[in-house]
Amino acid sequence: MTASMTIDDEEEPPLLVDVEGEGDPDSEEPPVVKVPITIVTGYLGAGKTTLLNYILKAQHGKKIAVILNEFGNSADIEKTLTVNTGGEQVQEWLEVGNGCICCSVKDQGVNAIESLMDKKGAFDYILLETTGLADPGNIAPLFWVDDGLGSTIYLDGIVTLIDAKNIIKSLDEPAQDTIPTEGHDEHEGHEGPLMTTAHLQISHADVIVLNKSDLVTQEELQAVRERVQAINGLAKIHVTQQGQVPNLEGFLLDLHAYENVESLDVAHKGHSHLDPSITTITIQVPVLEAEQLPALDEWLRSILWDSTLPSSDSTVANIQAESHEIHRLKARIPLSNGDVKIVQGVRDIFEIRDAPSGSSTSSEGKIVIIGKRLLGKSFKESLLSMIRR
Amino acid sequence: MTETPPAKRKCSGSDCDNDAGTLQCPTCLKLGMKESYFCSQDCFKKNWSTHKAAHKSQSSFLSNIFTPNVVSKPDPDTGTYNPFPTFPYTGALRPVYPLSERRVVPKLIPYPEYWKDGVPHSEMTFVGRTKIEILDEKKREGMRKVCRLAREVLDIAARAAVPGVTTDYIDEIVHKACVERDSYPSPLNYSNFPKSVCTSVNEVICHGIPDQRVLVDGDILNIDVTLYHGGFHGDLNETYYIGDKAKANPDAVRVVEAARESLDLAIKLVKPGGLFREYGNVIEKHAKSKKCSVIRTYCGHGINSMFHCSPSIPHYAKNKAVGAAKEGMCFTIEPMIALGTYRDKTWPDDWTSVTQDGKMTAQFEHTLLVTKDGVEVLTARLPDSPGGPIPMPSSEEKKPEVNGEATPQ
Secondary structure, three states: OOOOOOOOOOOOOOOOEEOOOOOOOOOOOOOOOOEEEEEEEOOOOOOHHHHHHHHHHHOOOOOEEEEOOOOOOOOOOOOEEEEEEOOEEEEEEOOOOOOOOOOEOOOHHHHHHHHHHHHHOOOOEEEEEOOOOOOHHHHHHHHOOOHHHOOOEEEEEEEEEEEOOOHHHHHHOOOHHHOOOOOOOOOOOOOOOOOOHHHHHHHOOOEEEEEOHHHOOHHHHHHHHHHHHHHOOOOEEEEOOOOOOOOOEOOOEOOOOOOOOOOOOOOOHHHOOOOOOEEEEEEEEOOEOHHHHHHHHHHHHHHHHOOOOOOOOOOOHHHHOOOOEEEEEEEEEEEOOOOEEEEEEEOOEEEEEEOOOOOOOOOOEEEEEEEEOOOOOOHHHHHHHHHOO | OOOOOOOOEEOOOOOOOOEEOOEEOHHHHHHOOOOOEOOOHHHHHHOHHHHHHHHHHOOHHHHHHOOOOOOOOOOOOOOOEOOOOOOOOOOOOOOOEOOOOOOOOOOOOOOOOOOOOOOOHHHHOHHHHHOOOOOOHHHHHHHHHHHHHHHHHHHHHHHHOOOOOEHHHHHHHHHHHHHHOOOEEOOOOHHHOOOOOEEEEOOEEEOOOOOOOEOOOOOEEEEEEEEEEOOEEEEEEEEEEOHHHHHOOHHHHHHHHHHHHHHHHHHOOOOOOOEHHHHHHHHHHHHHHOOOEEOOOEOEEEOOOOOOEEEEEOOOOOOOOOOEOOOOOEEEEOOEEEOOOOOEEEOOOOOOEEEOOOOOEEEOEEEEEEOOOOEEEOOOOOOOOOOOOOOOOOOOOOOOOOOOOOOOO
């Protein structure tokens, strides 16, 4: 419908598609090549555009799509997208079908990207650049598509850029427009440390890029690092200048942050009180029996869906304390039969699945939770009493 | 997973003697040109400048990108035509245009918000998409009323669905029956849907637009009715056998009854505390036991003063749907079950959803109210409702089918 859908006369050949597995309609999962999508967040001025331009220039031979503008916040999305092929950048329109949102499971943005790839051949990577004030916790669930939907894209992870010079100020003295309103419970007479969008962008991140490090002293940089790790002890941190990074794979791309859960090493446990709003906590879990998994599932439903910590004496305890808000959860749970389960969660959505075979086993399980008002609550006791019932 | 070894094919590249594997040009695939295998991306790239000419020679190429200006000539006898003559249809069914004029709802009947601009504004707010409303007793009574009326309208439509009538005629019946009940037919102009009911024939999964297609003996037809009355929507659908040929077709009976039974099984799980993610597990399990698949793209939905709101109810297994049923919630379950692939494709009318292999699909839907200790099927069948389960045609197999199981409640 849009004028820019011109015929690809002079264009590069599309990628060949592998048609193996065709011809058997009953086969459950015809092989689909899945393209990773990385969400890139950060305040205005943190260097998102510079970083993305750097990636587009540095990645010759890869077909990278950069989707700009806000996404997932409004229903009327007809957005442009920049596709980089062999050093040349092309603008494309994302075509969005009719507005029937609720009877389709998949997000319209996901559909639009899929249909563009249908027409133009698959990309190697998709980078989604959000607006400065986007809450990645609202966007990630849209792209964390159920396997059953057979989507051709998958959520690879969230990368947050931070301006090392200004971040502490952004966290401590927020401007009014950086205080999120949608989906957070701040207007219930709660008086406490303010949570800003900068907090949300850090707490949901799988990778944090500390940019503009050349504009601060070593001491200042260390303070920023500690503050960031106190909020999110799981994310990998990279220090850069002008958005330049040595290796993209495994650093910004190919994160697989929503797939396997390996070691779960949390940085700087001692500093967890550094940020008053958001923290990372770790819960050690014993090796479980397979029969205890339903109890683990029930516990996760309670803390993630209802923001309620089940307590052994289920009377007053959890009513008095103000309820928590969990942004990200990861766990690795070994079972006594030798299997290992992993848990991935973002906001209220979670999934328990089998760890890939051949991954390491250990004598103890671990759950890491990032969120608001987690301290001073007995998550571990709550879980243990649940699974020992 | 499939284990079929690929047949020996030659690479389509000029001067290339290699065997081709399973790599095909995606553009050719789209155009339905089957035999363009290449040995590698490199070889494909070398041959691109000549190969792409093949795409041009395929006249349907342009029409895949641009909506065609040319339409097929109207049939001189009936004046009907196919509005998308070059679209690669997946099965035998074609749209039969022209559509009839938009039907009018008398002004005295309260309209839903989208009646004019087609936009369901309140469904698009943050609350509409995330919060699940708990209905008080007055609202529950409103839902009971509209759902009962919707059942009456569906039954009237089903009695009219016989070989020889058009789906547009079914639309007319539904529209009139709604108006007689002081109700607005909810689909009309919802996101610009042009008609008052969805009629989905054979390979159409859902959202079929009533047109001049004549029902024939052997079709299966889903009629999806929603009414807006007293400020609430009531939504249900059933699939019906058209004529005796359909009832004698073992495949048709298998897919229709699998869909009917899978809905009944899912409804049994609906009670306070029951998890939304579980319904899909029992639906998919049952579909598989009948060698059928579950359509993934479309799901059940919350329903009350909004036509579609949260929660979303996926019908496939292993989904991550958040939440549990609570007393006072209203939502639909509406599994779509296919004989072949679960993958769907949408016609250029932007509505009609069909299976990619053109094989039959069937669907059943109820609007449900979660009660203190279970569920009330607000759109339950009445003693004289047409349709209902039938046994497998006897020639096919002697195995007794589990049936005669009335809809719960």
